[in-house]
Amino acid sequence: MIQKKICMVGTFGVGKTSLVARFVRSIFSDKYHTTIGVKIDKKQLVVEGQEVTLMLWDLAGEDAVTQVRPAHLRGAAGYILVADGTRSATLDAAIDLRERVAAELGDVPFIFVINKADLREEWQVTDASLESLSQRDWSYLLASAKTGEKVEQLFLDLAGRILKPAHGGPASALDAANA
């Protein structure tokens, strides 16, 4: 069966682990983050009739002292940038992080996720900032690890784009979903 490595990256506390936990049942404890800096889970999907195993590398969240280890990114077929809608700084951090990840991985598919869609009224991230993501031709999703909203779709979409080599440009399906 085809396997693909996917990295979850983002600032500390944006909900990467919660998104993964929504998606799979973990066998490793969250302690792995603080000890070895990454926790790996796997999920088997069927994308357009093709079975694929996603190896989800949930990297420790970045903060003032912890930086994403390039070694952990190596070989990823795609990645998920996670930001927290209630903290606009996390969006900027994610955009900044994308630069570094892209430098390491090159042009591989990725999806921008703004988490905590269930707290929409507390959001700091404005529509204008979301618009700027669209202008960069980046596909993004508003998801909620708490309610599970769009979580499944997030991984399915990324898997779909990874399996289709000609992924260029924003995914129209995502735009439709966000509309």
Place this chain on the structure above:
Amino acid sequence: MSSIPRQDELAPAPGANGDGDSAEVRYSQLRELIVGPELAKLDAIKLRLDDPQARAEDLSKSIAEAVGIRARQDRKLQVALQPLIEEALRISVARDPAMLATSLFPIIGEAVRKAVAKALRGSFDSLNQMLDRSVSFEAWRWRLEAWRSGKSFGEIALTRSVGYRVEQVFLIHRETGLLIQYAAASQGVVADTDLISGMLTAIQDFVRDSFGVKKSDELEVMEVGEFKLWLQHGPLVLLASVVSGLPPPELRQVFEREIEAIHARFGPQLQAFDGDPAPLAGVSANLQRCLLGRKEAKEAGKSHKFAYVLAALALLLMVLLGLRIRDNRRWTAYVQNLRSEPGIVVTDAQRRWTSYSVNGLRDPLAPDPKELLTAYSIPPEKVAAHWEPYLSLDPKFSATRKVELLRDSVNKQVLRFEVNSAQLRTDQFGMLDIIADQITQLQRAALADGQKAVIEVYGHADRTGQEDRNTMLSQGRAETVARMLHQRGIPSDLLAPAGRGTLDPEHESGDYPSELDRRVTFRVITSPAVAAQ
């Protein structure tokens, strides 16, 4: 002349000799007007193509990119360049070895150090096993087998060694940490192979980061309980093996050999690996070859057996020690008892390895030391005893002795009778008085010694006359004496008269005066006075 009018047609302008020329000039002018710039460009291109210098300059602008693009497409460029590079290196070394040496200098020390360290570690690892093997019978059998079959000792050791087993083998893509192939001899050591592959890769990074070691240093062994995780690092893949028991050092060489074989055979596929293991299905043969060993837990069993034997021995020793202590106590108590017994003097008592000996003096009236043994559970046959007889002055014995003395004298007394008469002869009256006196003393002494003495009075008759008459006569004689003794103060319940007829003649045979048989005799029966009390 036909050509001239044609010329006229072509060059309509009449006039001078230069008519033809002018047409050509004009044609070239026209051409110049229409394709002039292109011609100039063509010339420039021609110049660039013809001039090697210019062409080289051109190529220099794109050659790096071209090489990069081609290298990504396939490996033909590398293959094509390989002889060149080799040749170039050879020339370089031939011309000036110092230059290459200088370039290699910073890394060569490191490389040598690493190689030496690895080799040393390998030999230390196997030191124990080497020692083991140099003395064990099994190893010598293997050596013999290796010599006979022409195989190396290592090969034989690998296949014959019990006590280890390669449980699982993972081939992991180094860059992505994805599991390429997996082979297992058993179930269940590592449950989720995909996840473990990923985590193994992550842990490598973690170890490298945490210990600040160089990128080239790798995690090679992990031990979890009875399992060892051996990691063999290739440039593209990682071979992780879960081994149980005590693997021989040769096993590592097997893994190294297989990972090299995998790289050699599947290099391009490994380079292009994108998560699809299908093109690499062939590696499973390599992995299967790694699943060596058959663990029958012999080593563990041996050590357990040894422990059991040891425990049993210890237990046995303790039991023996306990028994000996118990026997000692019994013996000491026995000897103690002997010493406190009146009429026994212990002069020497010894406990030997398996037997006992005791020496001393013993009054014949004292209890038999042999009989006392049973009270202490000491087997009499193990005791060598020597008792010198002596007379104790203990008061206990004086009473007993007196009873015995009196008993013996009473037993010897005889009273005589006339023929056919139950009347005691008058000359026997004095003797009767003496006997009565002795019996009285005997009774008294017996009482003092806690005994009761019953005197059986036997009447006898001579062998003349009828049997019935004799019996009656003897009975009469016994009763006469009993009555007379009673008259002299002996309680009648202590006197038991009995007629013996002619059963007990004075002498068994021969001629003797028959008057000797006409008599009364006594037998004293003593018994402990318990019943009387």
